[in-house]
Amino acid sequence: xxxxxxxxxxxxxxxxxxxxxxxxxxxxxxxxxxxxxxxxxxxxxxxxxxxxxxxxxxxxxxxxxxxxxxxxxxxxxxxxxxxxxxxxxxxxxxxxxxxxxxxxxxxxxxxxxxxxxxxxxxxxxxxxxxxxxxxxxxxxxxxxxxxxxxxxxxxxxxxxxxxxxxxxxxxxxxxxxxxxxxxxxxxxxxxxxxxxxxxxxxxxxxxxxxxxxxxxxxxxxxxxxxxxxxxxxxxxxxxxxxxxxxxxxxxxxxxxxxxxxxxxxxxxxxxxxxxxxxxxxxxxxxxxxxxxxxxxxxxxxxxxxxxxxxxxxxxxxxxxxxxxxxxxxxxxxxxxxxxxxxxxxxxxxxxxxxxxxxxxxxxxxxxxxxxxxxxxxxxxxxxxxxxxxxxxxxxxxxxxxxxxxxxxxxxxxxxxxxxxxxxxxxxxxxxxxx
Numbered sequence: 001x002x003x004x005x006x007x008x009x010x011x012x013x014x015x016x017x018x019x020x021x022x023x024x025x026x027x028x029x030x031x032x033x034x035x036x037x038x039x040x041x042x043x044x045x046x047x048x049x050x051x052x053x054x055x056x057x058x059x060x061x062x063x064x065x066x067x068x069x070x071x072x073x074x075x076x077x078x079x080x081x082x083x084x085x086x087x088x089x090x091x092x093x094x095x096x097x098x099x100x101x102x103x104x105x106x107x108x109x110x111x112x113x114x115x116x117x118x119x120x121x122x123x124x125x126x127x128x129x130x131x132x133x134x135x136x137x138x139x140x141x142x143x144x145x146x147x148x149x150x151x152x153x154x155x156x157x158x159x160x161x162x163x164x165x166x167x168x169x170x171x172x173x174x175x176x177x178x179x180x181x182x183x184x185x186x187x188x189x190x191x192x193x194x195x196x197x198x199x200x201x202x203x204x205x206x207x208x209x210x211x212x213x214x215x216x217x218x219x220x221x222x223x224x225x226x227x228x229x230x231x232x233x234x235x236x237x238x239x240x241x242x243x244x245x246x247x248x249x250x251x252x253x254x255x256x257x258x259x260x261x262x263x264x265x266x267x268x269x270x271x272x273x274x275x276x277x278x279x280x281x282x283x284x285x286x287x288x289x290x291x292x293x294x295x296x297x298x299x300x301x302x303x304x305x306x307x308x309x310x311x312x313x314x315x316x317x318x319x320x321x322x323x324x325x326x327x328x329x330x331x332x333x334x335x336x337x338x339x340x341x342x343x344x345x346x347x348x349x350x351x352x353x354x355x356x357x358x359x360x361x362x363x364x365x366x367x368x369x370x371x372x373x374x375x376x377x378x379x380x381x382x383x384x385x386x387x388x389x390x391x392x393x394x395x396x397x398x399x400x401x402x403x404x405x406x407x408x409x410x411x412x413x414x415x416x417x418x419x420x421x422x423x424x425x426x427x428x429x430x431x432x433x434x
Contacts, residue, residue: 023368023381024390030360032388035419037406040182040337042246045409050303053245056293060286070285072278074101074254081292082239082254091228092235092258100274101283105212105240105253106131112208112236112255113139115272116173121145122208123165124176125157127183127340127397127405132176132210144398145172151329151342151401155186159195166203175200178210180223180335183397183405185315187221187335193229206234206266212253213336215244215304218312221334227258234259234266241287243337244304245294252287311337314408314416321420327431333408340394342403348375352433354386354426361385376402379430387422 024034036044060066073079079096087093102108113135116122122136126146133144147162149155166172175196179188188196200207209226217223226237240253257270277283294300315333323330327347333339356362365385369378374395383389383404394403406423410416 020380020384020390020392023364024384024388026364027361027384027388030358030364032358032361034384035387035389035415035422037419038390038392040243040407040409041248042243042337042409043248045407046411047246047409049245049247050299052297052299053294056297057286057290060289060293063289066286066289068285070282070288072280072282073097073274074099074283075285075288078288078291079254081296082256085295086225086227086237086256089225089228091225092230094227094256094258098257098260099254100257100270100277101252101254101288102277103253103283104251105210105238105242107251107283108238108253108255109210110135111273111276112238115269115276119171120173121169121171122174122176123147123162123169123172125149125178125181127394127399127401129178129182129210130397132178133398136176145169146398149181149184149186151184151331151340155181155184155331155340156189157192157196159192159199162196163199166199166205172203172205174206174208176208176210177226178213179226180213180217182210182213182336183338183392183394184331184340185333185336185338185408186331187217187223190224190229193224193226197229197231197233200233201231204263206236206263208236208238210238212238212240212243214239216308216311216337217335218308218315219332219334223335227256230258232259232262234263236270241291247287250284250287252284252291310411311408314410314413315339317413317416318406318408318420321417321424325424325427327427328403337408338405339408340397340403340405342394342401343376343379347431348379348402349434350375350378352379352382352430354382354430354433356385374402376404380404382430383423383426387426389419389422389426391423 020038028034076096079099082099083094083096109131118140123145124132128146137144148158150158214223226235235258237256242248260267260270319332329342368381376395377393380391380393391404391406394401
């Protein structure tokens, strides 16, 4: 091209959660069944949507209004409904004009970082969820800026690390939390959230809270919403229905703006995001119309509680299979539907191996590991080639730790046990293969 075509930040856009699918597809073509532990899609794991939810959606499909544009910010009645839900928590108070709909939370995240000044940074947790870390790094044309989650302390944030980074990096304008967390399944304790809010207040920062898993907790754990703790600090909550209903194919997410009028720069950011959505006309109408009908139905809370209980029970099964392995550090999860397993220091080495029974798959494996790879990615490729289990290496979550992420979504209890027994045996064989 006569001029440079790609932005320098484009090289930061990486999404291993999907990239490993390409290798899994190659293995599947060789006749190996794939056990998809790479992505949090309950539908792919045979989640059944109840008939009463389908009836609500069918009724909306039969209504001609569903096929038209809606308000650029989102359907007002839906925004009023969601504002009332937030206000009922007793914290920050908002109205319909403080809510902005997008075509999925990924769309919202992309837009958010796109319009923050390139020299201004948002610091997020590590292990980092790639949708956030890649978008933030791309906007800054730099590596992601992160604070440490500590696996030795239930994956809770290292607040000393966060404090020091904020104190000594004046380019930081915001703190990201993902609560409950993806990829670790950690739920931020109330006291931790209060300390993060105080840190933001002290240094005049905004807080961004990804709450797409907010209503997915178990074992008696509560996830506190940002609105409950934000006080007078500017903040943005990111919410959606892809995981909770679950309805990932709806591509429906929204932002809630808190205390937008306390800071002129923050107010300008919120207004800019609204203007951007106007250039796109609107977000998808159907799921917006469904939200108040589904969430206000008397059957919804019981339905969600039943799903949460099942996720927690699957987490217990996984813990029973993996917890006592000497090569890994294992934490049970209390929210979302993931678990991140960390290899102990020195457990992984560059000459460890497993052998695929199929010579074609073995040939693929040798091609994949022919270049220098992070040790956990190398293990993930061996695991995929020899068992068909597809996991995401932890190094792909911008972490110095070595490990992998799995889901707690398999609906079939026997298949769940089979999959994680295969993972256990593979870890055992791999770590003792030299």
